[in-house]
Amino acid sequence: MKSLRKTELAVIGGGPAGLSSAITAMRQGAEVTLIDRDPVLGGQLIKQTHMFFGSKDQFASIRGIDIPSELIKALEEGPGKVKVELGTTVIGYYDDGVILMEKDNRATTLLPQRIIVATGAAEKMLPFPGNDLPGVYGAGAVQTLMNVYGIKPGKRVLMVGAGNIGLIVSYQLLQAGVEVVAIIEAAPHIGGYLVHASKVRRAGVPIYTSCSIKEAFGRESVEGAVICRLDENWQPLPGTEKTLELDVICLAVGLSPLTELLWQAGCKHKYVPELGGYVPVRNEKMQTSIPYIYVAGDAAGVEEASSAMIEGKLAGLFAAASLGYDHDLESLAATYRKELEELRSGEAGSKIRQGLAKLIGGVSVAS
Amino acid sequence: MLLAKTGVPAASDLAKVIPSEERLKKGAVAIIECFQSIPCNPCQFACPRGAIKEFADINDIPKIDFDLCDGCGTCISKCPGLAIFVVDATYGAEEALVKIPYEFLPLPAKGDRVAGLNREGKEVCEAEVVRVQSAKGLDKTPIIWLSVPKDYMMEVRHIRLKGGAVS
Numbered sequence: 001m002k003s004l005r006k007t008e009l010a011v012i013g014g015g016p017a018g019l020s021s022a023i024t025a026m027r028q029g030a031e032v033t034l035i036d037r038d039p040v041l042g043g044q045l046i047k048q049t050h051m052f053f054g055s056k057d058q059f060a061s062i063r064g065i066d067i068p069s070e071l072i073k074a075l076e077e078g079p080g081k082v083k084v085e086l087g088t089t090v091i092g093y094y095d096d097g098v099i100l101m102e103k104d105n106r107a108t109t110l111l112p113q114r115i116i117v118a119t120g121a122a123e124k125m126l127p128f129p130g131n132d133l134p135g136v137y138g139a140g141a142v143q144t145l146m147n148v149y150g151i152k153p154g155k156r157v158l159m160v161g162a163g164n165i166g167l168i169v170s171y172q173l174l175q176a177g178v179e180v181v182a183i184i185e186a187a188p189h190i191g192g193y194l195v196h197a198s199k200v201r202r203a204g205v206p207i208y209t210s211c212s213i214k215e216a217f218g219r220e221s222v223e224g225a226v227i228c229r230l231d232e233n234w235q236p237l238p239g240t241e242k243t244l245e246l247d248v249i250c251l252a253v254g255l256s257p258l259t260e261l262l263w264q265a266g267c268k269h270k271y272v273p274e275l276g277g278y279v280p281v282r283n284e285k286m287q288t289s290i291p292y293i294y295v296a297g298d299a300a301g302v303e304e305a306s307s308a309m310i311e312g313k314l315a316g317l318f319a320a321a322s323l324g325y326d327h328d329l330e331s332l333a334a335t336y337r338k339e340l341e342e343l344r345s346g347e348a349g350s351k352i353r354q355g356l357a358k359l360i361g362g363v364s365v366a367s
Numbered sequence: 368m369l370l371a372k373t374g375v376p377a378a379s380d381l382a383k384v385i386p387s388e389e390r391l392k393k394g395a396v397a398i399i400e401c402f403q404s405i406p407c408n409p410c411q412f413a414c415p416r417g418a419i420k421e422f423a424d425i426n427d428i429p430k431i432d433f434d435l436c437d438g439c440g441t442c443i444s445k446c447p448g449l450a451i452f453v454v455d456a457t458y459g460a461e462e463a464l465v466k467i468p469y470e471f472l473p474l475p476a477k478g479d480r481v482a483g484l485n486r487e488g489k490e491v492c493e494a495e496v497v498r499v500q501s502a503k504g505l506d507k508t509p510i511i512w513l514s515v516p517k518d519y520m521m522e523v524r525h526i527r528l529k530g531g532a533v534s
Contacts (some may be wrong), residue, residue, distance in 0.1 A: 051447035051508070053407035055425050061409035061445050063506065175471055189371040194403045195448025197374030202525040204488030207374045306406070346426025347404045 007033040007083070009319055010099060010112035012090045012261065015043020016305045017297025018118035019071040020312030021319070025116075026080040028320035028327055033110065034075075034082050035101065037089040041075075042068030043120060045305065047143040049175075050168055053193070054306035057339055064305065065147075093265045097292070114292050114319045117262055118312060121255035121276060121298035126160065129215040131249075135222030139169045139252035146176050154248035158225050159183040160213055164192035164304070166252030170200045173250075181246050184211040184227055186234060193348070214241060216249055225249055255302045262299070265290055274355030275301030281359065284337075286315035294319045301359065303352055310340045375486045376402060385521060386433045395438020395455035395464065399429045400524075401448060413445035440466045440500075444508035454520050463520035464497065469511045474499055475528055483515050483523035492519045494526060 011022045014036030022034040040046065048064020059067050075082050085101070092100035099115070101108050123138040125131070137153055139161070145151040157178055159170045162185035170180045183200065188210050190197045197207060214226040214236065229240035256277040263269065268281040268289035279301045286294045296315035297308035313336045321329050344352050369377045380402050390396060397418070399410065404426045411419045411429065418435035419442065440453045449468045458464035475481055475496045483494035494513040501509035515523045 051506075053405060053447050055406075055408050056412065060407060061413075061447055190374060193405050193448060194370055194374060195401055195405075195446075195450045198370075198376065198400065198486065199449050201374040202484055202486050202488050204484070204527075209372045342425045343406045345424065346406055348406060348426070 004098065004109060004111050006111045006113075007031060008112070008323055009033070009114045009116065009316075010035060010110060011116045011118060011316075012099075013043065013118035013120060013297070013299070014038070014041040014084070014086075015118060015120055015297060015308070016045055016067070016071070017120075017299070017308040017312035017315075018043070018116070019068070019075065020309040021116045021118055021294075021296055021316035022082050023071065023074045024313045024316030025320040025325075026075070026078070026082050026316075028317065029080060029325035030114075030316075030320040030323055031080065032082045033085060033112065035085045035088050035090055035110075037087065039087050040068075041072055041084065041086070044140070047140075047147040048168075048305070049147055049172060052306065054343060055339075058306035058309055058343075060306075067305075090261060093261050099261075114294065114323060116286075116294040116296055116312075116315045116319055117259070117280075117288075117299055118295070118297045118308075118315070119258045119261065119299045121302050122258045123251065124254045124256055126213070126251055126253050128213050130217055130222070130225075133216055133218050133222045134220070135218065135247055136216060136249045136251065139165050139250050142248075142250050143169055143172065146172060146178075152176055152178055153250070154246075155179060156181050156246040157248040157250050158213070158227070158244060158246050159250050159252060161185060161252035161254070162187075162190045162192055162197065162207055162209065163252060163254070164196060165255075166250075167192040167196035167200060169250065169252060170205060171196065171203075174200065174203050174205070178248075180205045181244050182227075183207045184213065185209045186212045186230055188232075212236065213249065222247055222249055255298060257299045257302060259295075259299050262288060262293065262295065265293055267293060267295075270359055272301070272355045272358045274351045275303075275359060279355075279359060284360065285318035286311060287318060292322070301352070301355060307340060307343050307352075310336050310343070314340075370402060376400060381521070390433045391454070391456040394457050395440075395453055396433055397431055397436050397438055397440070397442055397451055397453050399431060399442075399446075399451050401429055401446075401450040404428055407447060409445050409447065410442050410451065413442040415439070415441055438466075440510055443468050443510050444505040449508070452524060456517065456520060458514065461517060462514045463517045465494075465513045465515050465520055465523050467511050467513065467524060467526070468508050469526065470508055473528070474501060474509055475511060475526065479528070481513075481529060482527040483513065483519060484525040484527055485522045486524050488525065490527065491522050492516055494523060496526075 008031040294315040296311040453466040455464035498512035
């Protein structure tokens, strides 16, 4: 019988959080295996053609698409080696700590001593008649088509959701030469950064707040949509319906953590709407209710890439420390925590702060 | 706040960031149209003259010392929100110079006449492209120098190329 492959630390997901986890743990001295289902590292960064916010430590002013190469360079620089398994999906977790992986239709197993789950988030869907018509896309799909494969999703787009993703993808659609008919937002205010909103407004795209989609229609695919205004209780206002002709409806209505593996492993979860729905309970070391499983990035609560990278560093740091690689632990942890606090300290971070207070306050986790 | 409903800054927002008449008469100056506290600070490191004041907190709203700013425009392409513009009211007798970030293709060429768009994307005047900066150091955020009638120097913040190109 073939002996079971082992690794000290398996990092599942090679986006901003997973890459940062792997680099940090490797630098601390841990032997790391980084696993990603895509053929390239970078996760969602490979579609982010806009410049990042945040501070220099989190690559502010650098375009998202240029960040993976920086992180991969750090990964390759060492001093340690990280084994990278691409095109590999982790599909299961066994009680004895073995993870099951699929690559090229073949199943393999790996026994890690510690696991960091950095699997990101999934887009939320919106229920409305016609939402199953071809032409209704998630914003992530539109970004993948345009920015990874160079394919326009259509000619005339209705963007549903004025959070950062809705605003940024609208701007990228304009850059690709696609018309954005309108951005509609059910909330009474624009949720994304107002500078992003101003960018699409001056390019001629209207933003309607307190407005929602009532239905999509079309024979074979989307031919149009009916939108309507909402009252202060988020109920449709009769008589305000408006019909728009378009061939794409792009949904940017939020994300929820992608944590099937953590559910399967039996990690405790808690429903925290501010963090995107069910999120794994974890402590300040990014450690879940199962002590040898850590979590980082959107899987730990939906936020954004800058904070995901710092959470990744924290998870990598503490996972490595628990393996005995605890060089400079306290001072590094203090530095990363301070960076996270700074990012979350303003008005824009208030929702995250509320969510984290609900999640971390009052739950004891073995350390 | 109207801005948070529409994405278009109100006159009261702009009044907080537009330099005085007196300063405008002295020449080119940067205007930062950033009105919301967000965790973002590259602008404070962008200015070679230190005119963008140091932040106490990464969530601070940027402040420019208009006496130190000479309107060079280095900060324009460093702002992830594309919220920085330069206005030179002394450019000509009738025209002012407005520098805008512009991340669309095709780029206009020097001498092109383009539609000057306001913050709502409405055409308010014709503008002439005076220069196109697109050096590698700008990292894909070219800067377009526009000559616009002085009455519109605080209005024009985007352009539409004539001949059907998208915004």
